[in-house]
Amino acid sequence: xxxxxxxxxxxxxxxxxxxxxxxxxxxxxxxxxxxxxxxxxxxxxxxxxxxxxxxxxxxxxxxxxxxxxxxxxxxxxxxxxxxxxxxxxxxxxxxxxxxxxxxxxxxxxxxxxxxxxxxxxxxxxxxxxxxxxxxxxxxxxxxxxxxxxxxxxxxxxxxxxxxxxxxxxxxxxxxxxxxxxxxxxxxxxxxxxxxxxxxxxxxxxxxxxxxxxxxxxxxxxxxxxxxxxxxxxxxxxxxxxxxxxxxxxxxxxxxxxxxxxxxxxxxxxxxxxxxxxxxxxxxxxxxxxxxxxxxxxxxxxxxxxxxxxxxxxxxxxxxxxxxxxxxxxxxxxxxxxxxxxxxxxxxxxxxxxxxxxxxxxxxxxxxxxxxxxxxxxxxxxxxxxxxxxxxxxxxxxxxxxxxxxxxxxxxxxxxxxxxxxxxxxxxxxxx
Amino acid sequence: xxxxxxxxxxxxxxxxxxxxxxxxxxxxxxxxxxxxxxxxxxxxxxxxxxxxxxxxxxxxxxxxxxxxxxxxxxxxxxxxxxxxxxxxxxxxxxxxxxxxxxxxxxxxxxxxxxxxxxxxxxxxxxxxxxxxxxxxxxxxxxxxxxxxxxxxxxxxxxxxxxxxxxxxxxxxxxxxxxxxxxxxxxxxxxxxxxxxxxxxxxxxxxxxxxxxxxxxxxxxxxxxxxxxxxxxxxxxxxxxxxxxxxxxxxxxxxxxxxxxxxxxxxxxxxxxxxxxxxxxxxxxxxxxxxxxxxxxxxxxxxxxxxxxxxxxxxxxxxxxxxxxxxxxxxxxxxxxxxxxxxxxxxxxxxxxxxxxxxxxxxxxxxxxxxxxxxxxxxxxxxxxxxxxxxxxxxxxxxxxxxxxxxxxxxxxxxxxxxxxxxxxxxxxxxx
Numbered sequence: 077x078x079x080x081x082x083x084x085x086x087x088x089x090x091x092x093x094x095x096x097x098x099x100x101x102x103x104x105x106x107x108x109x110x111x112x113x114x115x116x117x118x119x120x121x122x123x124x125x126x127x128x129x130x131x132x133x134x135x136x137x138x139x140x141x142x143x144x145x146x147x148x149x150x151x152x153x154x155x156x157x158x159x160x161x162x163x164x165x166x167x168x169x170x171x172x173x174x175x176x177x178x179x180x181x182x183x184x185x186x187x188x189x190x191x192x193x194x195x196x197x198x199x200x201x202x203x204x205x206x207x208x209x210x211x212x213x214x215x216x217x218x219x220x221x222x223x224x225x226x227x228x229x230x231x232x233x234x235x236x237x238x239x240x241x242x243x244x245x246x247x248x249x250x251x252x253x254x255x256x257x258x259x260x261x262x263x264x265x266x267x268x269x270x271x272x273x274x275x276x277x278x279x280x281x282x283x284x285x286x287x288x289x290x291x292x293x294x295x296x297x298x299x300x301x302x303x304x305x306x307x308x309x310x311x312x313x314x315x316x317x318x319x320x321x322x323x324x325x326x327x328x329x330x331x332x333x334x335x336x337x338x339x340x341x342x343x344x345x346x347x348x349x350x351x352x353x354x355x356x357x358x359x360x361x362x363x364x365x366x367x368x369x370x371x372x373x374x375x376x377x378x379x380x381x382x383x384x385x386x387x388x389x390x391x392x393x394x395x396x397x398x399x400x401x402x403x404x405x406x407x408x409x410x411x412x413x414x415x416x417x418x419x420x421x422x423x424x425x426x427x428x429x430x431x432x433x434x435x436x437x438x439x440x441x442x443x444x445x446x447x448x449x450x451x452x453x454x455x456x457x458x459x460x461x462x463x464x465x466x467x468x469x470x471x472x473x474x475x476x477x478x479x480x481x482x483x484x485x486x487x488x489x490x491x492x493x494x495x496x497x498x499x500x501x502x503x504x505x506x507x
Numbered sequence: 508x509x510x511x512x513x514x515x516x517x518x519x520x521x522x523x524x525x526x527x528x529x530x531x532x533x534x535x536x537x538x539x540x541x542x543x544x545x546x547x548x549x550x551x552x553x554x555x556x557x558x559x560x561x562x563x564x565x566x567x568x569x570x571x572x573x574x575x576x577x578x579x580x581x582x583x584x585x586x587x588x589x590x591x592x593x594x595x596x597x598x599x600x601x602x603x604x605x606x607x608x609x610x611x612x613x614x615x616x617x618x619x620x621x622x623x624x625x626x627x628x629x630x631x632x633x634x635x636x637x638x639x640x641x642x643x644x645x646x647x648x649x650x651x652x653x654x655x656x657x658x659x660x661x662x663x664x665x666x667x668x669x670x671x672x673x674x675x676x677x678x679x680x681x682x683x684x685x686x687x688x689x690x691x692x693x694x695x696x697x698x699x700x701x702x703x704x705x706x707x708x709x710x711x712x713x714x715x716x717x718x719x720x721x722x723x724x725x726x727x728x729x730x731x732x733x734x735x736x737x738x739x740x741x742x743x744x745x746x747x748x749x750x751x752x753x754x755x756x757x758x759x760x761x762x763x764x765x766x767x768x769x770x771x772x773x774x775x776x777x778x779x780x781x782x783x784x785x786x787x788x789x790x791x792x793x794x795x796x797x798x799x800x801x802x803x804x805x806x807x808x809x810x811x812x813x814x815x816x817x818x819x820x821x822x823x824x825x826x827x828x829x830x831x832x833x834x835x836x837x838x839x840x841x842x843x844x845x846x847x848x849x850x851x852x853x854x855x856x857x858x859x860x861x862x863x864x865x866x867x868x869x870x871x872x873x874x875x876x877x878x879x880x881x882x883x884x885x886x887x888x889x890x891x892x893x894x895x896x897x898x899x900x901x902x903x904x905x906x907x908x909x910x911x912x913x914x915x916x917x918x919x920x921x922x923x924x925x926x927x928x929x930x931x932x933x934x935x936x937x938x
Contacts, residue, residue, distance in 0.1 A: 097798050101655055108722070109652055153769040205652070213652030221644030223534055223539055224819030240707070291539070350805070353784065367528050368642040368816035372782070372805030375799065385799035388655030 079114035083143030083174070085165060086155035087120050087136075090179055090206065093130035093384035094153060099393075105388065111392050116149050117142055130417050140165050143178075144172045151394045153387060154178040154306035156204075163187050168201045168409070175397060177385060177390040179206030182271075189293040201388035201397045208281040209234055209359045211382025212375040213389065214332060218288045225287040225365030229329040231504065234281040234340075234357055236263045236357035236377040237272035238304050238324040242312070243355040248319065251309050264357055274303035279340040282326035288335050289328060290414075294507070296415040302341040311429060313428060314470045317457065320344035320429075321352040336415035344503040362506075405435075413504050420479025425503035427455070428485065431466040431496040436495045438485060439469070446490065449484040451476045466495040472503065488489065510545035511826050514574030514605070516596060517586035518551050518567075521610055521637065522784075524815035525558035525584060527616075527853040536819065544827050548573055570594050573787040575603045582825045585609040585816060586637075588873050594618050601631045606828060608821040610637030610814060613702075616711035620724040632822035632828045639712040640665055640790045640812025643806040644820065649719045656796030658720040662935065665712040665771075667788035667808040668696045668703035669735050669755040673773075674786045675744070677752065682740050695788055705734035706755060713757035720759060721767050721845075722733065729847040732910070733772040741775075742860060742930060745901045748888065749858075751775035756935060765847035775858050775934040793937075832866025856885070856934035859904055859916065861926040862897040862927040869924045870900070876922065880915040882907045897926040903934065 098105070098113055106112040118135045119142065137143075140161075143152050152174045156162050162183050169176050178184070178448060184191065185273070195202045195311050205215045209232070217229070233239050240262075241255040256273070259265035271277040279301045287293045304324050308485055315322045325343035330336055345352045350372055354360040359377025364370050377380035432438045452474035459468055473481065485498050513529075515522050529536070529544055537543040550573065550642075568574075571592075574583050583605045583743045586595050593614050600607050607626070609615070613636055615622065626633045636646045640663070648821045649661070652869035664670050672686040687704070690696035702708040710732045718724045721731050746753045761767060781803055785791040790808025796800050807813035864871045870887065877884060881903035892897055904912065914931050 096654060101657060154674075211796075212802060213648055214650055216647065217644055220823065221647055221820045222816070223823045224816050226532060226534055226535060316632060336796055350784070353781070365522075365642075365816060366813040367532070367819075369807045369810075369813050371643060371804070373802070373804055375802030379622045379800075381798040382800050385655050385796060386654070388798075389652045392651065436838070488828060 077111055079112040080297070080398065081116040081146070081148040082148055082391065083115055083146065083149040083152045084115055084118040084155070085140060085152060086157065087127060087320070088155065088157065089380045090126060090383045090387065091118070091155040093380035094155070094387045095131055096129045097381065097384050097388060109392055109395060113391055115137055116146060117242070119143055124403060126483070135335070141168070144168055144174060145462060147220070149174065150244055150398055151175045151177060151391060153237060153391070154180055155387070156180070159186060166191055167194060167201075170194050170485055171197050173198065173200055173392040176202045177387060177394055178204050178389060179203065179205040179278040181277070181284060185283040185296055189282065193431075201394065203393050205381050205390045206386040208284050209361060210375070210386050210393060212359055212361065212373050214285070214361045214373055214375065215288065215315055216389070218280050218285060222363065222365050222368060225367050227330065228364040228366055229327070230285055230289060230361060230363050231284065231328075231351060231353050231395050231506070232278070232285065232324055232326040232361040233351060234278040234361070234377065235272050236328050236359060237269060238278070239354065239359070240357045242304060242307065242322055242324065245309055246312050249313070250308050252305060252307055273305050274299045275340045278326050279338075280326060280330055282338050282340055285339050286328045287356065289468050290330070294336065294338055294415055298418075300339040300341065300419040300422070303341050306499075307342050310468065311427075312482045312503065314429065314457065314459070314468070315427065318344070318455075318470075318472060320503070321345055322372045322501070323354075324352065325351070327504065329441050331417045331422070335415050335421070337417040337422045337432070339419070339422065339502070341502055344501060346505065349506055369441070420477060420482065422478050424478065425505055426473040426481055427473055427501040427503050428471045429499040430469045430471075430494055431487065432466045433465070433493045434493065435493070438476045441491055441493055442469070442471070442488055445488050446484055450479050450502070451480060451484055470500060490492040508542055508651065510543040511578070511829065512547040512581055512582040513544055513704055513822065514577065514581040514583045515546055515549040515586070516571055516574060516583060517588065518549050518558060519586065519588065520559070520811045520817065521814045522584070522586040523558060524811035525586070525590060525818045526816050528558045528812065528819060536823070540823055540826060544568075544822055544826070547577060550574055572599070574726065575599055575605060579660070580605065581609060581829055582606045582822060583821070585588065585611055586818070588613070590614050597622055597633075598625060601625050601629050602631070604629065604631055606631060608818060608823040609633065609635050610818060612638040612708070612711040612715060615726055616714040619715065632825065634824050635715070636821045637814050637817040639715050641806070641808040641810060642816050643790055643794045643804050643808065644817065645696065645716070645804055647805060647820070649716060653794065653799060655795050656798050658761065659795040660715055661720060661794050662756040662782060662792055662937070663716065663784050663792040664711070664754055664782060665709040665757050665808065666703055666755055667790055668700060670785065670790070670800075671695045671710070671737060671788045673753055676738070676740055676758070677743050677747070680740055680744070683736060683738055685796055702815065704736050706732045706771045707935060709755060709757050710769075713759055713771055714771050717759045717767060717769050721761070723845055725767060725769055725847045729849075730852070731770040731772060732852040735773050736822055738773050739915060739930075742900065742932065745860065745888065745890070745899070746775050747856065747904060749775070749901070750778055751888075751934070752778055753932070754782065762848045762853070763922040766846050767854070768848040768853045770850070770853065770933070771934055775932060777936065780937055796934055837847070851908060851913065853909050854906050855909065856881065856906055856936055857904040857912055858932040858934050859902045860930040861900045861901045861902075861919065861925055864896070864924045864926065865898045872924055873900070873902070873919055874924055876918050877904070878914055880911050881912060882915055893918070897916075912927070
């Protein structure tokens with residue numbers, strides 16, 4: 077059988093991993109598939125840049141268009157990073173009839189609607205298992221295995237860098253800055269970790285999962301995203317005392333009247349929930365379907381080998397799609413439910429930490445402000461042994477809308493007895 | 508678009524669940540798939556038996572052949588239970604060109620080789636997501652998502668009944684018999700729980716996973732299977748003291764020279780491993796691929812709704828396969844590695860509990876017998892506060908072949924100082 081020609085756009089960590097692992101396990105893959113892959117061209121920005129994996133010099137080019145004009149290339153694999161150049165490349169690839177495999181979560185989250193519209197128009201499949209949760213096959217599971225389910229919720233720990241930092245802060249009591257520094261030294265955080273830290277890497281992944289679960293693309297500007305850079309060792313310690321772990325959690329769930337909520341933020345998770353035990357650089361996704369019930373998918377969320385494992389599974393799908401085009405259009409639709417739930421209408425429990433003057437009447441004033449807003453208090457802890465001008469006061473708050481809670485916190489922040497800015501975090505009870 | 512006709516063979520718990528959930532979520536499924544399923548006939552053994560889910564009387568028949576002779580039925584779903592009748596039905600269905608969906612693990616484990624040979628010959632796909640681990644999509648994951656990986660190992664908690672019983676024994680200290688009784692009362696164990704208790708239900712599932720991972724069917728007679736009926740509260744307690752949980756664990760792994768080991772037996776798992784936290788009726792499968800690394804898949808391993816969720820995902824695959832037949836033959840092969848590792852050659856750590864006379868020299872005699880066989884001792888506990896003719900002695904044993912260990916235990920059982928039959932259990936260190 078004729079080998080299936082592949083064009084690799086990008087030869088960074090994942091691109092080089094795909095090349096390496098296709099070579100290492102090529103015989104096994106072709107035994108299983110009945111077809112062999114052959115990388116025909118590799119496009120890179122800089123030919124002189126040292127490569128971590130060896131490949132014949134003749135494969136390399138700096139001209140992306142060469143991948144599209146080569147008729148022996150049936151599948152292009154976009155692993156470049158960035159948005160504008162990949163977007164233009166993917167558009168051209170679809171128009172040229174090349175099957176697209178990409179691991180670019182930012183590209184899909186920002187331009188998924190356009191890309192999949194174009195793909196449908198040209199009847200060209202686009203695969204993206206590597207875009208979410210590295211080696212965990214969550215795209216396939218959500219798209220295919222849950223085809224008979226309404227999704228009640230999806231909760232994910234989707235960013236390994238953040239999870240590593242929070243795990244270290246939890247285990248050692250260290251603060252955010254030294255934990256980030258450690259993550260950089262170990263290669264778990266990039267030189268510029270902005271998107272990992274500010275929650276947007278996880279948010280891109282959450283938007284992709286939401287599009288599969290609910291059949292439409294949410295506007296990134298409308299979802300609630302908050303990173304871990306403001307998380308303090310004190311909050312992790314208080315959460316622990318209350319029976320919770322603090323995680324950067326992506327929550328995707330169906331609200332009333334087909335409104336879909338997507339939020340990514342530091343969230344208190346009960347220690348008894350299995351997501352609370354997902355530590356270090358690992359990722360996990362908990363899926364609740366109306367008939368499948370609760371499931372959890374756990375694994376390596378990043379790294380050369382796990383991510384290239386997902387790319388290779390997409391290549392296998394792509395190879396099948398060459399001969400069986402219908403398959404690629406099954407199992408997903410982009411005109412189902414339909415609107416983004418406004419952040420202020422989302423309902424959750426909360427953790428509220430205040431710095432207050434240590435004098436009588438303070439709790440009454442705060443409870444009063446919450447009570448006026450119709451917001452109930454679940455429990456209060458005033459940690460002992462604290463000294464200084466102000467003392468911490470931690471409140472666990474009943475289910476309330478984020479809008480009501482936000483306004484109440486603004487009022488509380490304005491009280492005379494409250495010092496500093498209040499810390500407000502979501503609490504997920506998985507009810 | 509013309510609806511896709513389905514014939515249901517069996518209307519027990521799962522069959523009725525498929526009917527119910529296709530009705531409940533039918534609109535959603537057809538939105539996602541672009542195709543609608545319609546159950547055209549339901550074959551049952553006894554028309555007068557009360558049904559848990561309502562369906563039009565006209566659908567029902569006692570004649571399985573009616574499902575095969577109806578040209579409007581494209582897919583047959585075999586959920587009857589038993590082996591001989593389903594085998595004959597599946598053979599006829601394949602010959603009649605009907606796509607087969609089955610949840611029958613015993614059928615596949617015993618006759619998979621014949622069935623898939625016949626299926627390949629007639630180019631008819633056979634799907635079986637519901638046969639292993641209920642609502643967990645482990646078949647799809649192993650078959651498709653890991654297509655680029657060599658499987659280093661698969662470890663599974665694959666029987667919810669056993670896991671419920673062991674969980675209750677662990678949590679309460681109760682013995683096997685009352686825990687089984689409780690499981691029956693709660694509907695977690697059937698009236699005849701033989702296959703759950705003796706390990707063979709899990710073994711059938713393990714054989715199916717092994718066939719996907721290594722590409723050939725192992726002979727059920729050659730694998731090591733041991734159930735939980737001999738597990739005592741004492742062993743669970745000693746395991747706990749040593750830092751382990753006792754689980755009915757299926758181990759599937761590649762040994763030297765392409766020999767594949769499949770064993771299912773009560774196994775000590777370190778408490779720190781995530782499988783040790785899989786409790787109650789839940790199932791979980793830990794997969795180690797050479798490039799994907801460690802992953803875990805967790806969910807409901809049985810029950811009407813979770814299992815029918817898996818059947819429905821197979822129906823979606825089947826519907827895609829009607830138009831795209833090639834796909835069904837990708838991602839798996841049945842002539843890869845190739846032989847079953849003889850049980851006696853498998854290497855593991857062990858837990859050995861003896862009842863011994865409480866007098867000097869006993870440990871020396873036992874250690875001597877192990878030493879002569881070249882078997883090392885990791886640690887020894889002689890629990891305090893025991894009274895009576897004999898006292899327990901628990902040894903943790905270094906990696907040794909099962910054959911050598913078995914012989915050494917036979918010799919130890921013959922020592923004067925040893926009372927009762929020794930208890931030998933596997934220990935999985937996940938190294």
